[in-house]
Amino acid sequence: MKNNFNEEHKHKKHALTELNEQLRLLVGRAQQLELQNEKYTAELAKLRRKSFIISTTSTQNDECNRIQADLMTVNYEKVCYESNIERCQLQLGMYEQSILAEKQWIDEKRLKLEQELIESASTLAKLCTSYAEVSKKLGTSRAACEDTFQQYIRVTNDWSFSKEKTNESKITVQMVKSQAEFRKTLYSKFDVFSMEMSDFAEFWTHEWEDIIKKIRHDFEQIYATIHREVVLQYTLPGGLRLHPGTQLKVYSKLGAAAAQISSSESFVASSSHQKLVLNGVISMGIGDKMETLLVDAHDQEIASYIQTAEADSTLYD
Structure with a gap:
């Protein structure tokens, strides 16, 4: 917009210069015509004086007529040049008023833009300050979140270790119970000593195998509870879409x-x-x-x- 105003201003300035040059030429021409008019008027006066002396000479009459015709032409041209001078002066005044109005509008626009620039700079400074404060709070929050996550990891590890110790204690208690049950069964079978030695050996062989199988079965169940690998299969619900990176x-x-x-x-x-x-x-x-x-x-x-x-x-x- 400013470039357009400058180009228009230069164009009007150039037109104004041309009008001034034309006005100068017109004024010079008018002055020249006035001099010629004075010269012709003086010559006409001389001829008139001569006409009183030589009134019968046809040559002088023709010269007088020619001078009068020239004088009329000069007067006509003078009137035309004066009209052109007035028209140029009016156009010059209009151009000066237009240039003055455009200059005033440009000054007002410049002041308005400078005020907007000051307000924008103030807003930018406030935003920078707010951004710095938010960045500081965000850094503090991230540090707190990282610390909380590390605490959660430690608590999870401690809980897993405690759970493992608890399961080991359960295994120990279960084994003690199994031994107690074995001894109880052993003591309850003392009355079979009256049996024959072959039947007694076969009976205790079967009893011992049953007890060993039960202990192994209980131990395998407890061990699987602690160290098992769970495999779960599930189907994603309809309408769920997974994209890369999600x-x-x-x-x-x-x-x-x-x-x-x-x-x-x-x-x-x-x-x-x-x-x-x-x-x-x-x-x-x-x-x-x-x-x-x-x-x-x-x-x-x-x-x-x-x-x-x-x-x-x-x-x-």
């Missing part, structure tokens, strides 16, 4: 409530995080590693998710 969090019924509390306190839902609750599973068990496999309709593995208690989870597409 996350799908799977919870059991027991873990869904805790996950809901954690999400309401420190998690903002977005399109890149989705949750799936297994209604048919009460608990997924306790272990040091959990692996989730995603398979298609042909049981072909297309993605896996490994989570350990010591490190963050890792997603493999």
Whole structure:
């Protein structure tokens, strides 16, 4: 816009200069005509004086007529030039007023833009200050979140260790109970000593095998409870779409409530995080590693998710 104003201003200035030059030429021409008029008037006066002396000379009459004709032509041209001078003066006044108005409008626009620039600079300074404060708060929140996560990892490890010790204690108690039951059975069978030695040996052989089988069966159940590898199969609900880079969090019924509390306190839902609750599973068990496999309709593995208690989870597409 400013360039257009400058071009228009230059154009009008050039036109004004041309008008001034034309006016100067017209004034010069008018002065020249006035001089010629004075000259012709003087000559006409001389001729008139001569006409009184030589009134009968036809040549002088012709000269007088020619001078009068020239004088009329000069007067006519003078009137035309004076009209042109007045017209040029009017146009010059109009151009000067237009240039003055445009200059005033440009000054007002410049002042308005300077005021807007000052206001924008003030707003930008406030935004920079707010951004610095928010960045500082965000850094503090991230540090607190990292500290809380590390505390959670430590508590989880301690709880897993305590659970393992508790299960070991249960195994020990179960073995003691089995030994007590074995001894009780042994003492209750003292009355069979009246039996023959061959029958007695066969009886205790069968009893010992049954007791050993029962102890092994109980131990295997307890050991499997601690070190078992649980395999869960589930089908994604209709309408659920997984895109590269997204996350799908799977919870059991027991873990869904805790996950809901954690999400309401420190998690903002977005399109890149989705949750799936297994209604048919009460608990997924306790272990040091959990692996989730995603398979298609042909049981072909297309993605896996490994989570350990010591490190963050890792997603493999």
